[in-house]
Amino acid sequence: MVTKESIEVIAQSIGLSTLSPDVSAALAPDVEYRVREVMQEAIKCMRHARRTTLMAHDVDSALHFRNLEPTSGSKSMRFKRAPENRELYFFDDKDVELKNVIEAPLPNAPPDASITSHWLTIDGIQPSIPQNSPLQAVSDLKRSEYKDDVLAARQVLSKELQNYFDKVTEWALTQSGSSLFRQALSSLEIDPGLHPLVPFFTSFIAEEIVKNMDNYPVLLALMRLAKSLLHNPQVHIEPYLNQLMPSIITCLIAKRLGRRLSDNHWDLRNFTASTLASTCKRFGHVYHNLLPRVTRSLLHTFLDPTKSLPQHYGAIQGMVALGLNMVRFLVLPNLGPYLLLLLPEMVPEKQKEEAKRHGAWLVYGALMVAAGRCLYERLKTSETLLSPPTSSVWKINGKLTNARQSKRKASSDNLTHQPPLKKIAGGGIIPMSSTQMQVNGTTTIPQQSLIGRGIALRTSAPLDTTVDNYLFPLFEYFGESMLMFTPKHELSFFL
Amino acid sequence: MDPEQINEFVVGYLKKKGFSGAAKDLEDYHHQNNGSSLSSIDYHNDPELTKLIRSFSQQEDDPTRYRESYSKLRSWAYNSLDLYKHELLRVMYPVFIHCYMDLVGKGHTQEARAFFNSFRKDHEMVHLRDLQKLEGVLSPSHLEEMEFARSLRKSKVNIKICQYSYDLLLQYLHRTESTLMLGIINEHINFQVYSGQPTSSSDDIEAVTIVGSFQDTANHINQKEIQWGLLEDSLEDRLEKTGGLLSDSEKGQGESKDGDADDSKKRSTEIGKQGSSIKKLKKDKAGNATAKVARLETSTVPPAPRVKPELALPVMSTDVEQSILEDLRNRVQLSSVAMPSVSFYTFINTHNGLNCASISHDGSLVAGGFSDSSIKVWDMAKIGQSGSGALQGENDTNDSIGGPNGRRNYTLLLGHSGPVYSATFSPPGDFVLSSSADTTIRLWSTKLNANLVCYKGHNYPVWDVQFSPFGHYFASCSHDRTARIWSMDQIQPLRIMAGHLSDVDCVQWHPNCNYIATGSSDKTVRLWDVQTGECVRIFIGHRSMVLSLAMSPDGRYMASGDEDGTIMMWDLSTARCITPLMGHNSCVWSLCYSGEGSLLASGSADCTVKLWDVTSSTKSTKAEEKNGNSNRLRSLRTFPTKSTPVHALRFSRRNLLFAAGALSKPAS
Secondary structure, three states: OOOHHHHHHHHOOOOOOOOOOOHHHHHHHHHHHHHHHHHHHHHEEEEEEEOOOHHHHHHHHHHHHOOOOOOOOOOOOOEEEEOOOOOOEEOOOOOOOOOHHHHHOOOOOOOOOOOEEEEEEEEEEEOOOOOOOOHHHHHHHHHHHHHHHHHOOHHHHHHHHHHHHHHHHHHHHHHOOOHHHHHHHHHHHHHHHHHHHHHHHHHHHHHHHHHHHOOOHEEEHHHHEEEHHHOOOOOOOHHHHHHHHHHHHHHHOOOOOOOOOOOOOHHHHHHHHHHHHHHHHHHOOOOOOHHHOOOHHHHHHHHOEEEEEHHHHHHHHHHHHHHHHHHHHHHHHHHHHHHHHHHHHHHOOOOOOOHHHHHHHHHHHHHHHHHHHHHHHHHOOHHHHOHHHHHHOOOOOOOOOOOOOOOOOOOOOOOOOOHHHHHHHOOOOOOOOOOOOOOOHHHHOOOOOOOOOOOEEEEHHHHHHHHHHHHOHHHHHHHHHHHHOOOOHHHHHHO | OOOOHHHHHHHHHHHHOOOHHHHHHHHHHHHOOOOOOOOOOOOOHHHHHHHHHHHHOOOOOOOHHHHHHHHHHHHHHHOOHHHHHHHHHHHHHHHHHHHHHHHOOOOOHHHHHHHHHHHHHHHHHHHHHHHHHHHOOOOOOHHHHHHHHHHHHHEEEEEEEHHHHHHHHHHHHHHHHHHHHHHHHHHEEEEEEEOOOOOOOOOOOOOOOOOOHHHHHHHHHHHHHOOOOOOOHHHHHHHHHHHHHHHHHOOHHOOHHHHHHHHHHHHHHHHHHHHHHHHHHHHHHHHHHHHHHHHHHHHHOOOOEEEEHHHHOOOOOOHHHHHHHHHHHHHOOOOOOOOOOEEEEEEEEEOOOOEEEEEEOOOOOOEEEEEOOOOEEEHHHHHHHHOOOHHHHHHHHHHHOOOOOOOOOEEOOOOOOOOOOEEEEEOOEEEEEEEOOEEEEEEEOOOOOOOEEEEEEHHHHHHEEEEEEOOOEEEEEEOEEEEEEEEEOOOOEEEEEEOOOOEEEEEOOOOOOEEEEEEEOOOOEEEEEEOOOOEEEEEEEOOOEEEEEEOOOOEEEEEEOOOOOOOOEEEEEOOOEEEOOOOOOHHHHEEOOOOOEEEEEEEEEEEEEEEHHHHHHHOHHHHOOOHHOOOOOEEEEEEEEOOOOOEEEEEEEOEEEEEEEEOOOOOO
């Protein structure tokens, strides 16, 4: 730790310019040993002063034990790390004008030591008083709320609950980023005694959303509040869903959320979409018309070309969150016409405003992800039908081949290579009986480039034909990027 | 092997040993007799001998050889069978430190450092402290100077190892001809080979502490007989005598609880007094299997025979005695289901200056020892009377104290000239003893608020001082590695207990006043006979400095807490650790048994007070032996404070727990 060089530096600093290298080499380890010795004693002092941090005067007293002169001026000096060099430390030794020191008013005397007493526990239970650690206090608060649950029957708000409501709403509106609010949210999510507050919270959210359409942080805070409330398993929120849902949907597909350009309303929409989906999942079976109503309003927005792009985005995200079936049945059929509308918005020549172009790209991305996931799911379900040896066999010739057992020959346009295929397949492959992997002919021609550009892939089970018709042109719409969504296993088909 | 080769070896060996003349002669001789074979012994075909000879001629002090052979041994040990691995790995640590010290001793500082750093990680978990000490040793003179290193060099490490592991190790060493490792192992390790299966790695605590031959002396010392029974005619006994009468008279107040307690105590003492009852038990065992379990519980904790005090104990005034008896009668029975109440005294505005805190036996007085040499004593009863201002929080109290009048609500005791490291109240609370870095112990009167006596004797800072349970006598311990017994009326110590290998950090009296226990930085706890001044027990097992000690009220068990947060329960008679109580993650500053010994409270730097159920841990030891280690559930409760490390704990005679600590701002 102490090197020869440091000894030399120290020697120079005290005026010994000629120090033979032997001396410094001999001194270095000894200095280190002595330093460690002193530190060992200093640590003992620290322990006996009931501390866990070593302080300058511990070292001083350790030096004192050894009958050494204590170093002076080492009190509360802090080393600073040099900005460029991580290994270099220095004292931040400021020059102080003597006059300023003399003329400065005397600082207040530090308060004298004193003692306070409180009950840490009473018969093994920690009372919730400010002197005790807050962690325990929270659990005690919970306990008190639990008692108030009895009062809920009479719909009388206890003082504590009132206080709770006031505080939470205040934080939501003013300091939504604070840790306090975050704690409040987690308490909303788990506390059992909040039921009496639900109507107040729902009406609060509804009102404030209308008032604060241009205030992004508040909107986000309100959505988080709603989500926490919806997640609380102890709260019966069902009767108030019809009040709460419109507020949530507003946050998803409203024309403007937030005032400034910097407000990331896309995030808010994503967040709201997930809230919406989890709500529908949880209460869908209780209110059978909940899901249809939600989807209707989303679809309505999606299909209305007069709505703005953020609104479309919200609607798409909402539907994606609600499940892939929703996408397959509602989005994909309308994908073609919609893309015709969207694509011009994405090119700089047609759409001069950058913000809008950005929006269009985001919508495009959302659509792509939605479609891709659909595709992925479809391929996954048919995965079992593709037995592992297939992929290796396809590569035997180093050529691209494709399996096909076409029952519905109508959709396939070249059958010429069927006999050679069977030869290649030879012994081990293809128990592909009922499902047909049908790949458009282009790729099957040998010596084709590795990744077929215009691959249109089609998986079909007889029942889903109509739906899968919409999967069919996905590659036309999105091109190669769709390949990302094909599961690896299936992808090997194309290689 | 060719004769030329042999000649080469011989010459090499001679040169190495400095016999250059002889080597030259030999060479000349061989040149003359070139060709004629002079070997009459058939060492050509003896491979063993060849190897041996080769090893002699090799450069012995080649520093890289240490590294090579050690890393070979290490990788072999790590790749050995899982069952035997931990035993073999145990060997690695002594080999490691001795390799290092060999290298240092031969002056290869750089190599030693590189060697140390590359294998340091392996041993850091268990031996961090020792490694930190050794790390600084960089020259042969340090080896001589440093006591720890010297003792390691001198003594042999005892390692218990099963027969098979031992064979494995020897086979390996012979097969690979690692004479260097073999030498180190032969020189510094003393194997205690036992037959049978290897022990599991976790429960064998002795295996990891390196104390060398010290272990033998410890075992020898621990053979001595000690009498851990309580004193004859103790207050508890008196309570039992008078208890029946009084509880009859006080029945109106509904003290059924205490009545029960008395009954149970009577029962247990009856068993102890009647020697025949044990015989009875034995008969019962044969006859009645169901009753056995219940009986066992009582019979595992037979009260020890009462002992006579070896010191002349002070006479207690009847007033005091009455009040103590009154307290004992009103004691709340604590158990794992009946938790105590904890009253917490928080020191504020101490500016990191509070070194120690002490609470009087009735909890009414609190003393704090500060690093500015002052001692401050607060009378909590008075603070309580002067309104609840103190309870209102920091700001209010600041105003009331820090006003222009300078009115203080504490008694300031000035006299020391160094940081005060310990303070203790005499049992009635009329005296305070304090120990300081100025090497003195001072006696203060809380009535007169003045210094009465200054005891000088220690040569170095006095870390701890404790009044005996009956007052008058007190014990102190110091950086000078001794513990001393004093009486209040003499300024010289009565006994000096020397034997610890490092600072004595804490001291505690046995309830019968005949013994004191000391905890030290050498990681051991020792028990000393007060009358003879001899060490009667050595408790080995802690892995770091011992910071706190407590004796159970029945005198049978002792708890010790260390720097790492481990608390160990010891059986005094066997000197064995009953169980380590794990849970704290920082220094255990304070330990205290409840009045009847069923709970142990511990206060730690991790800002918690923990309660441990010690009745279950002591009772279940018999079952444990049969069932293996099944219990880790002794921690009953954890009470976190609001960033206040717990410096002191005290169960009052009525079993109210007092705790004290200085509020420290959480590190931000």
